[in-house]
Amino acid sequence: MASTQGWGDSLARTRERAMTMRTEPFVVNVGPQHPSTHGVFRLRLTLDGEKIIDAEMVVGYLHRSVEKLAEGRTYTQNIPFTDRLDYLSAMSNNLAYCMAVEKLVGIEVPERGQFLRVIMAEFQRIANHAMAIGSFAMECGVWFTPLMWMFREREKILDLFEMTCGARLTTNYVRIGGVSFDIPPEFMPAAKALVKELPERIAEYEALLLENEIVLARSRDIGVLTPELAIAASTSGPVLRGSGVMWDIRKADPYAVYDRLDFDIPVGTRGDCYDRFLVRMEELRQSVRILEQALDMLPEGPASVKVPLALRPPVGEAYARIEAPKGELGFYLVSDGSPHPQRFHIRSPSYINLTPLRDMVVGLTVPDAVITLGSIDIVLGEVDR
Amino acid sequence: MSRLLDGLEVGGRIGQRIPEAVVETTSQWVVVQPEKLVPVATYLRDDSELDFRFLIGVTAVDYLGHFEVVYHLQSLSHNHMLILKTWSLDYRKPEVPSLVSVWRGAELQEREVYDLMGIRFAGHPDLRRVFLWEGFPGHPLRKDWLEMPGGLNPGLGRFPRED
Numbered sequence: 001m002a003s004t005q006g007w008g009d010s011l012a013r014t015r016e017r018a019m020t021m022r023t024e025p026f027v028v029n030v031g032p033q034h035p036s037t038h039g040v041f042r043l044r045l046t047l048d049g050e051k052i053i054d055a056e057m058v059v060g061y062l063h064r065s066v067e068k069l070a071e072g073r074t075y076t077q078n079i080p081f082t083d084r085l086d087y088l089s090a091m092s093n094n095l096a097y098c099m100a101v102e103k104l105v106g107i108e109v110p111e112r113g114q115f116l117r118v119i120m121a122e123f124q125r126i127a128n129h130a131m132a133i134g135s136f137a138m139e140c141g142v143w144f145t146p147l148m149w150m151f152r153e154r155e156k157i158l159d160l161f162e163m164t165c166g167a168r169l170t171t172n173y174v175r176i177g178g179v180s181f182d183i184p185p186e187f188m189p190a191a192k193a194l195v196k197e198l199p200e201r202i203a204e205y206e207a208l209l210l211e212n213e214i215v216l217a218r219s220r221d222i223g224v225l226t227p228e229l230a231i232a233a234s235t236s237g238p239v240l241r242g243s244g245v246m247w248d249i250r251k252a253d254p255y256a257v258y259d260r261l262d263f264d265i266p267v268g269t270r271g272d273c274y275d276r277f278l279v280r281m282e283e284l285r286q287s288v289r290i291l292e293q294a295l296d297m298l299p300e301g302p303a304s305v306k307v308p309l310a311l312r313p314p315v316g317e318a319y320a321r322i323e324a325p326k327g328e329l330g331f332y333l334v335s336d337g338s339p340h341p342q343r344f345h346i347r348s349p350s351y352i353n354l355t356p357l358r359d360m361v362v363g364l365t366v367p368d369a370v371i372t373l374g375s376i377d378i379v380l381g382e383v384d385r
Numbered sequence: 386m387s388r389l390l391d392g393l394e395v396g397g398r399i400g401q402r403i404p405e406a407v408v409e410t411t412s413q414w415v416v417v418q419p420e421k422l423v424p425v426a427t428y429l430r431d432d433s434e435l436d437f438r439f440l441i442g443v444t445a446v447d448y449l450g451h452f453e454v455v456y457h458l459q460s461l462s463h464n465h466m467l468i469l470k471t472w473s474l475d476y477r478k479p480e481v482p483s484l485v486s487v488w489r490g491a492e493l494q495e496r497e498v499y500d501l502m503g504i505r506f507a508g509h510p511d512l513r514r515v516f517l518w519e520g521f522p523g524h525p526l527r528k529d530w531l532e533m534p535g536g537l538n539p540g541l542g543r544f545p546r547e548d
């Protein structure tokens with residue numbers, strides 16, 4: 001009897017202790033060397049139990065001071081630097097930079113060059129979104145198959161790039177005044193075959209992922225970004241559109257020949273990770289639509305105009321922007337009349353899209369934070385520059 | 386097509402609302418006094434005809450003698466742009482007020498400008514270096530920053546030396 005009495009006391013004491021237990025915040029470092037951070041990105045999470053109560057990002061591990069380096073080189077020599085910003089979409093970066101220089105100098109690009117730029121930029125968008133969706137699915141727990149399928153299509157796009165300019169990743173293709181090479185004769189049949197094949201492939205991905213229980217369970221209502229905060233925090237691209245804000249530079253401020261092409265802007269409704277993933281999925285289809293039209297409309301004629309290598313733009317400044325796969329990519333150039341830019345600033349979407357990260361992950365658990373980060377789709381080359 | 390608003394016109398409007406705020410206007414941009422930057426930015430954001438709710442970007446330029454902080458603004462509803470600038474004439478200790486209270490998007494970008502250009506943003510909630518580590522000598526995007534002081538190789542100073 002006495003012993004059971006003792007047990008009861010002990011249980012009551014334990015329960016009492018549990019009720020008044022003091023908890024301490026616990027700091028977890030995610031990264032910089034961690035597969036879910038897409039590079040060398042460090043997330044310093046403060047946890048209370050399993051809940052995140054504070055998050056702080058630490059970047060700079062890949063800082064190569066591109067902006068400073070560019071001030072010592074000529075305008076043409078700077079194009080290869082832009083390849084290495086967002087190394088998954090080099091074509092888009094080349095395009096944005098060259099547009100800024102053309103705006104500064106006042107160069108008109110021939111129509112064929114404009115179409116080739118659009119074709120390459122849209123192929124690049126598909127390649128980039130394939131990587132984004134594949135790695136996002138993998139972070140959700142849909143292990144490896146989607147990623148490998150996405151690599152299959154991306155590989156064909158990279159083959160097209162290699163055919164055209166000899167490089168697959170760091171293309172250095174778009175040049176000031178046009179493009180570096182016109183497309184070779186074998187490009188057109190290969191590109192058209194790929195564009196014809198892509199809708200079937202996208203339908204396969206949709207069948208595999210859209211109603212996938214793992215993806216839904218892991219990403220629905222996780223990492224919600226309200227439209228008000230998305231606008232106030234200057235986010236752009238699929239992050240902004242996933243929150244339901246209809247904003248795309250290709251429609252709002254058309255560059256190249258986008259005003260002559262017919263396409264839609266997909267937007268989300270809830271602003272969670274799943275919506276951002278859906279927006280990317282639908283953008284694949286819209287890019288295919290653009291490519292179908294652009295490949296048919298491609299006019300004959302010169303692809304570029306001759307531009308002196310040591311370009312001396314007049315004194316002034318220019319800001320040019322494009323809808324890169326990750327958001328609004330802008331280049332702000334200031335010229336003092338010399339062959340070197342006085343200021344070379346990159347408005348990089350990956351970096352600025354990280355602004356609301358803390359608001360999105362506070363209250364979640366660590367695996368949800370990983371998915372939220374994956375749904376923003378950052379590339380560290382562009383975050384750190 | 387996104388329209389770039391005429392700086393002369395917007396400058397006139399700001400001048401009517403907030404006297405002595407505008408320093409210089411051209412057809413492309415408006416330069417305002419740093420002391421009046423926060424009221425001007427709030428007015429630009431909240432006025433229904435201007436409606437600049439979206440801050441595209443913040444950056445700074447070193448003109449050797451003064452710094453210029455450049456804000457690119459965008460209105461999503463009217464689809465127009467404005468380039469707003471402010472000058473920090475004190476080259477030794479440049480400081481302008483922070484706009485984080487007006488646009489959250491300025492938070493990381495002002496940290497970046499502080500890190501690389503060394504302009505302090507008064508009132509920023511968390512003004513620390515971003516890309517470079519604390520203790521890095523100088524601010525590399527300044528025109529007078531040419532090489533690491535003392536011939537140190539950048540990157541090695543991050544780790545304690547083995548002596």
